[in-house]
Amino acid sequence: MSDSLSLSIKWLNSESIDKSKGQDLKAIEGLKAKLSQSTRQINLYVALSDSSISVSEARWLFGRLMDHLKALYPLKAIKLNRGRGVPNHLYEAIALDLSSRKPSVEIQGLGNKVDELQQQAEFEAGYRLWVNEDPSIRTSLQIAEDVMSYAATHESVEALVLGTDELAAANMNLHLAVGGASQKSPPRLVIATYGDPSSEHAPLMLVGKGITFDSGGINVKPYTSFVSMMKNDMGGAALAWHLFQALVASDFPQPLVCVLPTCENPVGEEAMRPGSLVTGHRGISVRIDHTDAEGRLILADALSWASERYSPTEIITFATLTTSALNSYGPFATPVHFANPLMSKKLAEASHYCGEDLHFFPDRVWHREANRDHEADLRNTGRLSGNASGGAGSRNAAHFLRFFTDAPLTHLDIFASTWDWSGQSPSGSRSGATGSPLRTLVRGLNAYVHAKL
Incomplete structure (x- = not known):
């Protein structure tokens, strides 16, 4: 042929x-x-x-x-x-x-829609590239460099990077506990802002988990084929950053802040220990029940610090936070936690339009209380009691984040949707990163903010 x-x-x-x-x-x-x-x-x-x-x-x-x-x-x-x-x-x-x-x-x-579609395809390609990239290249340092380079060429964007000394001075000890054993991809907090600083509108904040490789830490991941895919654990940072760029390109009418807590979760002499009690930026103590529940720790410090500094109207977090998102909702779906009625409506409409499945869940006190601990204020592995203890991992983890900010919070657990676990993703990726749910978020957030302002 x-x-x-x-x-x-x-x-x-x-x-x-x-x-x-x-x-x-x-x-x-x-x-x-x-x-x-x-x-x-x-x-x-x-x-x-x-x-x-x-x-x-x-x-x-x-x-x-x-x-x-x-x-x-x-x-x-x-x-x-x-x-x-x-x-x-x-x-x-x-x-x-x-x-x-x-x-x-x-x-x-x-x-004329072709040019807009091509630009969207480029943002999706960039998102997939970050997630698919060799974790020895796509390190916290590389993420910081790329964000700084972008800001240098975009007049409306400013960037800031906090290193280990600044993180320590701000008592971001949860973040430091996760990545402190890594020299290759050490703890960094990378921030980009967009919009007029004198704007009457407070910013919308996007926060993305950036674990550039997740070994599981001392509770090392036991499944060989699974751990080889853990370069995708910075998918939340990849999504938040490329969503930020796409919204900037769309002349988004509200100021934006993009916050990327990033490091790797290594095994080493300085790695965090199971059973350790760590107090983060907000003064809340956390018992490290399991070192492979690290994403919520770096998000916790990022949320508390950035909420104080930027006073956002609301926050959206993105993270490959739990395998429960895959086990509970299937290989293509994204659970969305805590979205307010208007945001739920606009994201659901965009989800239907774009063909990326979102499932919406409210705040529930029993999931929040599942994160309480007998030694510290919280533990990093929230569990329901009795025979329900093995379920609701994505729900419990999402509620953990609510302890670290008073701002309205929406959380997307993208573990299932950002990676082609089945080899049959609707995106046609067939392996690796899918680019989902970027297109839904670009459309939905533009509709949401235009309806709100």
């Missing part, structure tokens, strides 16, 4: 595809597909078999179809177009997913 085949895809409505010529493909239930082939080109016509199929499901189904075709044909280039009656949100989601694939993709049928 020639290696110069190109693929022309036309997305149609269900009625139109029935009138199209070509061989029926029965490979993927939920899609209607027809295929015709010339010497150098394959023509593919696609439609949903049921209009009730969600955009997230459509993305997943189309990914299966593309995998099927790529196994049969060596494709050099892809061109995407659409027929009448195909909803914008469905077509845009498919176009973005194709833009993340190889080979090259030409998108038609979007008019």
Whole structure:
């Protein structure tokens, strides 16, 4: 088979595809597909078999179809177009997913929207690049350097980096406890601000967990295949930073603060010990019940320090915080904790539009109290009592964060959605970082702030 085949895809409505010529493909239930082939080109016509199929499901189904075709044909280039009656949100989601694939993709049928979509694809690519990068390269020092470089070329953005001495002076001992044994990726707090300092509006704060590699610490991770993926534990920082850039590019109407607590969680002589009692910036003591529950510790100090310094209207945290997010909600979903009604509405609408599943959960006192401890104020492994002790890890961990700020807080546990655990992510990544849920957040937060201001 020639290696110069190109693929022309036309997305149609269900009625139109029935009138199209070509061989029926029965490979993927939920899609209607027809295929015709010339010497150098394959023509593919696609439609949903049921209009009730969600955009997230459509993305997943189309990914299966593309995998099927790529196994049969060596494709050099892809061109995407659409027929009448195909909803914008469905077509845009498919176009973005194709833009993340190889080979090259030409998108038609979007008019002036193409440039906006291409910019969004670039932010998603940057997000995936950070998460996929070798952890010996994507260190806390590299994160700090990249943020400082960006600020130097953007007049409306300023950056600040706190090193170990500044962290110690601010009593950010939880952060220092996690990363104190690492020289390769030592503790850093990286901050970027956007907007007019004299603005009448207080900032929206984005906080992202940046554990550049998570060995588990002294409670070392026992599962070899799993620990090899732990370069992704800085996915929260990668998401927060690329969301910050995307919002800046969209002329976001509210000032922004992006806070990235970052280090690695190593094994070493200076590593934190299970059973240690550590008091952080806010004066709350925490018993280190397990060294592999480290993300909430660096977030705790970052939240308390940055809340005092910047007085945000509200805070959104992003973290690959718990395996419970994967075990409880499946491989593609993002649990969202504590979002207020308007934010929940705008994020849910954006989630539906973009095809990235979000699940919303409220504040509940029993999850908050599950973090109390008998020796310290809190422990870093909140558990419910009795037979419920093995569940609700994502919920308990989210409630831990609420102790460290008085500002309204929304938390996204992106452990399941930021990495392609199944090899079948709707994004088409097939391995590594997915880029999710960046597109939902860009759309949803813009809608939220415009509705609020």
